[in-house]
Amino acid sequence: MTGQTALEGIRVLELSGLYGAYCGKLFADMGANVTLMEPLAGSPMRDKPPFIGDKPGENNSLAFAYFAANKQSVSTDLKTADGQRVLLQSASEADLLILSDHPDADAVDLEALCVANPRLVCTRITPYGSSGPYSTFSGDDLTLMAMGGLLTMAGYPDCAPVVAYGEQGLLAADQFSAVASLAAVLRAERTGRGELIDLSIQEAIVMALENAAQTYQLEGKVRNRSASARRAGSGIFPCKDGQIYLLAGGIGETAMWGSFARWMAAQNISGTEIFAAQEWNDTAPGANEIFQAIFLPFAMTQTKDQLYQGGKTWGVPIAPMSTPVDLLSNRQLLHRKYFVELPAGSPLSGTPVPGAPYKLSATPWKLRTPAPVLGRLDPKDATQ
Amino acid sequence: MTELPLSGVKVVDFCWIGAGSYTTKLLADLGADVIKVESSKSLDSLRLAAPYAGGIKGVNRSGYFADRNSSKRSITINMKDPRGVAIVHQLIQDCDIVANNFRPGTMDKLGVGYQALREMNPGLIFIGMSMNGDEGPDRTMLGYGITIAALTSFLGLSGYPDREPTGTGTNYPDHVPNPCHGAFAIMCALRHKNRTGEGQLIDMAQTEPMLSLMPIPVMDYSVNGRMAGRIGNRLEGYSPRGVYPVQGEDRWIAISVSSDEQWLALCSILGGPDLVNPEWEKEVGRHTAMDEIDRAIATQTADRDGYALMQNLQAQGVTSGVVQNASDLVDRDPQLKHRNHWRYLPHKEMGDSLYNGPPFQFASGPIGPRFAAPLLGEHNREVLTGKAGLDDLDIHDLVEQDVLV
Numbered sequence: 001m002t003g004q005t006a007l008e009g010i011r012v013l014e015l016s017g018l019y020g021a022y023c024g025k026l027f028a029d030m031g032a033n034v035t036l037m038e039p040l041a042g043s044p045m046r047d048k049p050p051f052i053g054d055k056p057g058e059n060n061s062l063a064f065a066y067f068a069a070n071k072q073s074v075s076t077d078l079k080t081a082d083g084q085r086v087l088l089q090s091a092s093e094a095d096l097l098i099l100s101d102h103p104d105a106d107a108v109d110l111e112a113l114c115v116a117n118p119r120l121v122c123t124r125i126t127p128y129g130s131s132g133p134y135s136t137f138s139g140d141d142l143t144l145m146a147m148g149g150l151l152t153m154a155g156y157p158d159c160a161p162v163v164a165y166g167e168q169g170l171l172a173a174d175q176f177s178a179v180a181s182l183a184a185v186l187r188a189e190r191t192g193r194g195e196l197i198d199l200s201i202q203e204a205i206v207m208a209l210e211n212a213a214q215t216y217q218l219e220g221k222v223r224n225r226s227a228s229a230r231r232a233g234s235g236i237f238p239c240k241d242g243q244i245y246l247l248a249g250g251i252g253e254t255a256m257w258g259s260f261a262r263w264m265a266a267q268n269i270s271g272t273e274i275f276a277a278q279e280w281n282d283t284a285p286g287a288n289e290i291f292q293a294i295f296l297p298f299a300m301t302q303t304k305d306q307l308y309q310g311g312k313t314w315g316v317p318i319a320p321m322s323t324p325v326d327l328l329s330n331r332q333l334l335h336r337k338y339f340v341e342l343p344a345g346s347p348l349s350g351t352p353v354p355g356a357p358y359k360l361s362a363t364p365w366k367l368r369t370p371a372p373v374l375g376r377l378d379p380k381d382a383t384q
Numbered sequence: 385m386t387e388l389p390l391s392g393v394k395v396v397d398f399c400w401i402g403a404g405s406y407t408t409k410l411l412a413d414l415g416a417d418v419i420k421v422e423s424s425k426s427l428d429s430l431r432l433a434a435p436y437a438g439g440i441k442g443v444n445r446s447g448y449f450a451d452r453n454s455s456k457r458s459i460t461i462n463m464k465d466p467r468g469v470a471i472v473h474q475l476i477q478d479c480d481i482v483a484n485n486f487r488p489g490t491m492d493k494l495g496v497g498y499q500a501l502r503e504m505n506p507g508l509i510f511i512g513m514s515m516n517g518d519e520g521p522d523r524t525m526l527g528y529g530i531t532i533a534a535l536t537s538f539l540g541l542s543g544y545p546d547r548e549p550t551g552t553g554t555n556y557p558d559h560v561p562n563p564c565h566g567a568f569a570i571m572c573a574l575r576h577k578n579r580t581g582e583g584q585l586i587d588m589a590q591t592e593p594m595l596s597l598m599p600i601p602v603m604d605y606s607v608n609g610r611m612a613g614r615i616g617n618r619l620e621g622y623s624p625r626g627v628y629p630v631q632g633e634d635r636w637i638a639i640s641v642s643s644d645e646q647w648l649a650l651c652s653i654l655g656g657p658d659l660v661n662p663e664w665e666k667e668v669g670r671h672t673a674m675d676e677i678d679r680a681i682a683t684q685t686a687d688r689d690g691y692a693l694m695q696n697l698q699a700q701g702v703t704s705g706v707v708q709n710a711s712d713l714v715d716r717d718p719q720l721k722h723r724n725h726w727r728y729l730p731h732k733e734m735g736d737s738l739y740n741g742p743p744f745q746f747a748s749g750p751i752g753p754r755f756a757a758p759l760l761g762e763h764n765r766e767v768l769t770g771k772a773g774l775d776d777l778d779i780h781d782l783v784e785q786d787v788l789v
Contacts, residue, residue, distance in 0.1 A: 004576070004580075006572035006573065006575055006576045007572060007575060022597070026568055030572045048621070049620045049621060050600065050604050050608060050610070050620070052607055052608070053607075053608065054608065062599070062600055062603045062604060062607065063599070063600065065603075066599040066600075066603065067599075114747075123744075128719050129719070129722075129723050129745070131722070132718070132719045132722035132723060133718045133719055133722060134718070134719040135719075136698075137698045137705075138698065138701065138703045139703060139705065140622070140625075140640045140642070140703050141619075142617055142619070142625055142627070142638045142640050142705075143638045143639070143640055143703050143704055143705030144705065145638070146627070146636070146637070146638035146705040146706060146707040146708065147705035147706065147708055147717075148708075148713075149708050149709060149710060149712070149713045150552055150554070151627070151638065151707050152707050152708065152709045153552065153553035153554060154542070154550055154551065154552050154553045155543070155544075155550050155553070156547065156550065157634075159544075160617070160626070160627040160628070160629070160636055161627055161636060161707055162542070162543055162544055162550055162616050162617055162627070163542075163616075163617050163627075163638075164538070164542045164551065164552045164556065165538060165541035165542040165598065165614070165615075166538070166541070166597065166598045166600070167619075168552075168556070168560075168597065171597050172560045172564075173743070175560060175561065175564035175565070175568075176560075176564060176742070176743050176744060177744065178564065178568050179410055179414075179564050179567045179568055179571070180414075180742070180744040180746075182568060182571045182572070182575075183389035183390055183414045183571060184389055184746070186389060186390070186571060186574060186575060186578070187386075187387070187388075187389040187390075189575075189578070190578075191386075191387070193386055193748070195386075195746055195747065195748055196746070196747035196748075197744050197745070197746055197747075198744065198745045198747070199743055199744040199745075200719075200723060200743055200744075201743075202719065202720075202743075203720070203723065203725055203741075203742075203743035204560075204743040206713060206720070206725065206740060206743070207559065207560060207740055207742075207743055208552070208554065208556060208559040208560050209554070209559075209710065209713075210448075210554040210555065210558075210559060211433070211434070211435060211447065211448035211451075212709075212710040213451075213710050213713065213714055213726075213738060213740065214435050214447030214448055214450070214451055214737070214738055215434065215435040215447070215710065216710035216711055216714055217435075217447065217714060217737065217738040218435040218436060218437050218438070218439070218447045218734075218737065218738075219434070219435040219436070219439050221435070222709050222710050222711050223709070223710060224634075224709070225550075225553050226553065227543075227548070227550040227553065236534075236539075236548055236549065243540075244534070245530060245531055245533075245534035245539065247528055247530060247531055308522075308525075311525070311526075312522060312524060312525045312526075315526055316526070317526050317527060317528050317531045318531065319527070319531035319532070319534040319535040320534065320535060321534050321537075321539065321540045321549070322534070322535055322536065322537045322540065323537060323540070323611065324537060324601040324602045324604075324605045324611065324612055325605065325611070326537070327536070327537060327595070327601075327602060328602060328605075328606075331520075331521055331522065332516050332517075332520045332521060332522040332523075332589075332591075333591075333595075335519065335520035335521060336517060336519060336520050336589065336592075338592060338595070339602065348603075348607065351603055351606050351607055352602055352603070352606050353599050353602070353603060354592075354595045354596040354598075354599050354602070355596075356592070357565050357569075357588070357592045357593040357595075357596040358565060358566075358569040358586055358587070358588040358592070358593070359517070359586070359587040359588070360569060360572065360573060360584055360585075360586050361584045361585040361586075361587075362573075362576060362582055362583075362584035363572065363573070363576045363584065
């Protein structure tokens, strides 16, 4: 192990609010020097619930503890001349500046910063992009998931669409921002030319529509929400200690019925011959009822993990519907030491958090420092 | 005109279906030369996934495949034949990145595992993206986006509290978390290679990026002993936050209120007696009456035009957005038009077909899909006469002998 990191030497200034932080985190965790430039009152993320013991406090937010780890903090008032001097000085020494919903985002002139430092990459993340008819609209995860087209596919036809857990639309924007930013930084290191990147959260969500846009363009069909429609062998099913998701119906041409039928036959379950029969059609009327009558009595004798292991043995895609407790004791995640503890030096030290999303053999992901105390770093050292 | 960010980067791509192909598409659209190694003997099953151009099934007609494979070139190689493997080895000697999303061990069986390839090319970056990663007791598990969503608890936490979970209605991890994390990891390794000449192995389990995007359930359980549950469209810090009916069949608007000022603006636009309640003027009062408030809002929105209501609300600072479907987005959304999101690229068999542009714009010049998805084996001659040193006669013979198929 060389102790090298992939992004060492890259200096990042992050002016974020309730989004933008995961973009900076991806850089920080691979070794970049990321400085969070906070207003004097602190980043809005510091006020985001839940908190330790449900007590709000500058260093008590679980989200801030996770998303700001490995970063440093300077605090400055960008509405003052002094604050602007700090920003200009820091940006002139930085490789990447990330600007999202920082409370004083309007006081940041990215074009001027790009002129001052021609090799700087500036990435601006806004709900709809920085120009155009909706560019002045406000947006949060729910309304952007609506406008980006993912919400319409989620839920039951008999009630309002329902948004995915965990503000994934905002995080989608952060992820695409990180990809575009790193590509531009690599080019800047090669050519000396920076970039101004304009990212729309709405469009980042549009990237997640699977085949919905093409289905409309090529076949004229509009995909809708259909959570209660079920083809046999695909969906959520109960078992002895919870629920599992089974995908015996497969996707497209890759139906898993053969493997599934062999698995059921090996359990000596009566009636399973029908799954292997030539004429079996998992989308035919009544197929789901036949399937459930055979599969459910078996599933109810098995735990989530027993069914998962069965799927592994027989080549059938199936997975436990995990709870957070299941995740912390998941044998595969334990083997890979996926969850790690927040480092010493903060009220949340020792708390298990998601670890490396990828394992790089020469330049591993690493959690080094806890989320910073507000304004701990002297502004003149912002990009040192 | 500035050169593309990844121009000069060479990728030999064994990815298929969803997340893997989307990862290398991101690299290709940013300028990398991506050669997709395919075979008619074992098709990328996305080539046979709807929708099809003109509704007619065919290996070169899937719009789903096309969108995930823009800016790539395709060659067909029978990897069961040693001559096919030898040709691939030639390409790999000269490339930066090899990518795959097979189960662990498959690339070794094909003769293109990491240990073998790094001997030929020590600067090689090799990424594997199986469901559970290269190591561990469940590494051989077969996974899809939806089963990954289940295992990570993302599916179980998405939906209404009193009904079965609904997730996104898609294979979400395939479309954002895994492609973006995969592309980011590859570029990290590229930077290390640029500085040191050293390649490396990237082991990305497709469950893990999704888990990295949902830290709170595990942290809240550990710190506060609280078990996360489904909360529908609600979120702490917002009241109300919901999706309400508007005029038209199955039309809806999403509204999120995060301050007392927004609440008063919402009430003044919606009007009606049901929303007037002094106790609701403060967040703490609304917080305990969410069901009642949701019903009162729905009564007021049901007969209004969604887009007009959104414009009104936004003009008064109330965060809102119409629930748009594919038809709204492709044909009408003026913002996506302004940003030139949709691209129509000429395809040899499909005609002008629809691709997503990227969600980011570069001030220096155009960025995004450079050309349409390849036909199966479309670039055999172009790639193999250039990079693998074959001539036309060799290629003809190797096709006849079932190697380049």
